[in-house]
Amino acid sequence: MEQLTHDTHTQIQLLCNEGDILAEKRQFAEALDKYRAAFDLIPEPKTNWEATTWVLVAIGDANFLNNDFQAGVDNLSNAMHCPGAIGNPFIHMRLGQCQLETGNTARAADELTRAYAVAGEDIFSNEDPKYLAFLKTQIETEEAETPAKKPWWKF
Structure with a gap:
């Protein structure tokens, strides 16, 4: 399987860590901005990358915690098409x-x-x-x- 470049992987991890900190503070809109920025860094086709799995799960988890359940269904269902989700x-x-x-x-x-x-x-x-x-x-x-x-x- 192809690997993300070190720089891309590091940027994605950094953005997700920032998103996690914001989500822990219940600042979900800001957390989602960080997760979406991380998602945008993942190359196409996005469903080929493990990073897509954990970024979409972070988004779906934030949706759930913010009571945005339909968005959670959408994002977590999309994650199921990515490596390691099922x-x-x-x-x-x-x-x-x-x-x-x-x-x-x-x-x-x-x-x-x-x-x-x-x-x-x-x-x-x-x-x-x-x-x-x-x-x-x-x-x-x-x-x-x-x-x-x-x-x-x-x-």
């Missing part, structure tokens, strides 16, 4: 949370299940308990629909 429990969790907040319960259940399958309940430990509670209702529903195993079944 199977990352944090990305699946955050995308599932945004999906739930926008009313897309089927997609929310799918994404939250993916996060849970990889990381277990621990991934939800610092999150609003409603997300794990929602997931448990979905898992219980699926289990309840499965017929009980009969004693004569051989599998």
Whole structure:
């Protein structure tokens, strides 16, 4: 896989670090400006670069924390087309949370299940308990629909 130049990689990291500091201070508009500036430095096609994954996740996370859930869905969904995103429990969790907040319960259940399958309940430990509670209702529903195993079944 191609590598970013050292200077480009350093600039992207610097902008993202500045964005992270601003996001921690809940200055999301300013944080998003930094993340978008970092995104603009990534060469085309952007979906070929791991840097795109983590920049889009930073943007999507800031969207979520700022209650801009549809933007979070859009950015985190785009991140899923980039290297290393599929199977990352944090990305699946955050995308599932945004999906739930926008009313897309089927997609929310799918994404939250993916996060849970990889990381277990621990991934939800610092999150609003409603997300794990929602997931448990979905898992219980699926289990309840499965017929009980009969004693004569051989599998």
